[in-house]
Amino acid sequence: MSLHEQKKQLRDEIKKRRSELPVNSRTKMSQQIHQFLHEIDEFIQAKSLFCYISYLSEVETQALISDFLERKLALAVPKIMGKTEMRAVSLDNLSDLEPDEMGILTPKSSQAASDPFDIAITPGLGFTERGERLGYGRGYYDRWFSRNKVKTKIGIAFEIQIVDKLPLEKTDMPLDILVTEERIIDLRVTK
Ligand SMILES: Nc1ncnc2c1ncn2[C@@H]1O[C@H](COP(=O)(O)OP(=O)(O)OP(=O)(O)O)[C@@H](O)[C@H]1O
Ligand SMILES: [Mg+2]
Numbered sequence: 001m002s003l004h005e006q007k008k009q010l011r012d013e014i015k016k017r018r019s020e021l022p023v024n025s026r027t028k029m030s031q032q033i034h035q036f037l038h039e040i041d042e043f044i045q046a047k048s049l050f051c052y053i054s055y056l057s058e059v060e061t062q063a064l065i066s067d068f069l070e071r072k073l074a075l076a077v078p079k080i081m082g083k084t085e086m087r088a089v090s091l092d093n094l095s096d097l098e099p100d101e102m103g104i105l106t107p108k109s110s111q112a113a114s115d116p117f118d119i120a121i122t123p124g125l126g127f128t129e130r131g132e133r134l135g136y137g138r139g140y141y142d143r144w145f146s147r148n149k150v151k152t153k154i155g156i157a158f159e160i161q162i163v164d165k166l167p168l169e170k171t172d173m174p175l176d177i178l179v180t181e182e183r184i185i186d187l188r189v190t191k
Helices: 003-019 023-037 041-045 062-070 140-147
Strands: 048-051 074-080 086-090 097-099 105-107 117-122 150-156 177-179 184-186
Touching: 023 062, 023 150, 023 177, 041 117, 041 150, 048 062, 062 074, 074 105, 074 140, 086 140
Parallel strands: 048 074, 048 117, 117 150, 150 177
Antiparallel strands: 074 086, 097 105, 177 184
């Protein structure tokens, strides 16, 4: 099987596993993940953040987004601009969002927020304890990370998304910290 086929197979498996989690446990686990985030110094001190807006069975981020807006932090959220580009667009108010063609809440504005970002809260399908990431298959995050400076890349995922090994390419960008409902995995510390 080619690497791309292996990636696709694993995406389908993990997507299925994640969608089978009951909604109430997804919400509870998401809250635990938020609590863990609040134990991370870089997260507490962050002034500029990039954070995805959760969709379907992803780790929920609505409460995080509301908190960032309330605290008037410089927040940017993703906007898909075509087949390869994802842009970070500033968000000041939830009323500035509308569903895109996939149904994902997206800013109406297309104006790119400028890097650097202190933190990027990153979604994905599969992760390893080494901070490796398997995304949704378009390379949006990999490309965005290669073009934008982010001090601390934080992946958030449910424990069932952690696997022993991922098929990887050179362009797959690793994370600095991975947070699940069970643990904080800090990859920046050399052990
Ligand atoms: N920085 C990059 N420059 C050019 N091509 C890239 C880059 N990053 C990834 N790609 C290409 O994009 C395609 C999709 O990448 P990949 O399978 O890693 O997606 P993904 O990480 O699952 O998706 P996403 O980042 O959107 O969640 C691959 O063919 C990959 O080679
Ligand atoms: Mg990738």
